[in-house]
Amino acid sequence: MSKSVDEAQIGEQTEPPVAVRRTRWLLTGYFASQGVIMATWATRLPAVKEAVGISPGRLSIALLAASLGMIVMLSVSGRIAERPRGTSRLLVGAVLTLGTALVLLGQVRAFGALVAVAVVFGCGQGLLLVPLNAAGVAVQRRFGKPVMASLHASYSIGAVGAAGAATATARFSHTIVFTVVGATVIIAALVTAPATLSLAEADTPTSVPDSTSRRRGMVWLLGVMVAAGLITEGTALDWSAVHVRSLGVSATTAAAAYFAYGIGMAMGRLTGDALTVRLGPPRLLRTGALVAAVGLGAGLAASSTAIAAPAALIGWAVLGVGLSPIVPLLYTTAGTYGPRAVASVSTIGNIGLLAGPAAVGGIATAASLTLALTVPVVLAAALALASRTVAVLR
Numbered sequence: 001m002s003k004s005v006d007e008a009q010i011g012e013q014t015e016p017p018v019a020v021r022r023t024r025w026l027l028t029g030y031f032a033s034q035g036v037i038m039a040t041w042a043t044r045l046p047a048v049k050e051a052v053g054i055s056p057g058r059l060s061i062a063l064l065a066a067s068l069g070m071i072v073m074l075s076v077s078g079r080i081a082e083r084p085r086g087t088s089r090l091l092v093g094a095v096l097t098l099g100t101a102l103v104l105l106g107q108v109r110a111f112g113a114l115v116a117v118a119v120v121f122g123c124g125q126g127l128l129l130v131p132l133n134a135a136g137v138a139v140q141r142r143f144g145k146p147v148m149a150s151l152h153a154s155y156s157i158g159a160v161g162a163a164g165a166a167t168a169t170a171r172f173s174h175t176i177v178f179t180v181v182g183a184t185v186i187i188a189a190l191v192t193a194p195a196t197l198s199l200a201e202a203d204t205p206t207s208v209p210d211s212t213s214r215r216r217g218m219v220w221l222l223g224v225m226v227a228a229g230l231i232t233e234g235t236a237l238d239w240s241a242v243h244v245r246s247l248g249v250s251a252t253t254a255a256a257a258y259f260a261y262g263i264g265m266a267m268g269r270l271t272g273d274a275l276t277v278r279l280g281p282p283r284l285l286r287t288g289a290l291v292a293a294v295g296l297g298a299g300l301a302a303s304s305t306a307i308a309a310p311a312a313l314i315g316w317a318v319l320g321v322g323l324s325p326i327v328p329l330l331y332t333t334a335g336t337y338g339p340r341a342v343a344s345v346s347t348i349g350n351i352g353l354l355a356g357p358a359a360v361g362g363i364a365t366a367a368s369l370t371l372a373l374t375v376p377v378v379l380a381a382a383l384a385l386a387s388r389t390v391a392v393l394r
Helices: 004-009 020-042 045-052 056-081 086-105 113-145 148-168 173-199 212-245 252-272 272-279 281-302 308-325 326-335 339-364 372-390
Strands: none
Touching: 004 045, 020 045, 020 113, 020 148, 020 173, 045 056, 045 113, 045 173, 056 086, 056 113, 086 113, 086 173, 113 148, 113 326, 113 339, 148 252, 148 272, 148 308, 148 326, 212 308, 212 339, 212 372, 252 272, 252 281, 252 308, 272 281, 272 339, 281 308, 281 326, 281 372, 308 326, 308 372, 326 339, 339 372
């Protein structure tokens, strides 16, 4: 079987042109900005809820509105990204949209306005996700070696930094925080817009030739695999602290569960590009999925022992390490089929992300939390098996 363009170039060590390195750093900034925006949104949502005066149920409606806005715009951004200069225009437009949404979010005091702004925020996410990953694939192709993991790592670093800043500025009004972060994002997007809009055509995404039926089947497979990865990530976000807290530890110790997971994810992505070179994409995908399954599985198996809490914390951290290369590798593969494939894979994956953690909660209610948390373990194991069928990675 023939190698993909990206894998064939993995071993090349020629120095990339200055323009390509500049584009890589520009994309690094966009990924980091996305992390800052998302962490700012997430950490200050409780303050928004209080300012608007709504119940958790109504806040869930606003969050659902954001998710629907994102899913709708994913297909739109996939079509736009295939046009000349479409990717660069999407990058600028999406970040401006997200920055504006943050500023507006700090001002809302009514439920209807919150839902409207949430839709705008979700649309901005949908517009940004496709060009980020499609452009990352194009730059990796020109770079001659893997860079996608480091790009995704910059998102994690941006998110961790913003979460830390949110904690440090907790005494300030969320209106001030959203306005400052949103205005900073807008200014940064405007300042870097000339560089972004002048990206060479060679930096924009292209697709490999393939039959329509094979392409459709591969996109569906990749979408389901991304969904499995995102469901597992979403489970860590929603249930890791709840799981550790159920083991009889303090709230502070329980809160460390997601932090441990996030640190594992960031460390894994910082080393992901080097591991891609050393192991190759198929082997790294398979190894990462197995590490994730074994790590969390071992942590759950120790739930009734004297070391339940530390084992759980280590299990969530190992899950983060194992999952770290999976989504970047799958988006890299989708990117070889073009921006529309990235949009389709993202849509399938994010629909899974919406439903997965809720399903885990349903199983926890009907049976037990420990049993429910075997779902991500099974999904990670399934990813390891499915990695053998993703032919373009070979």
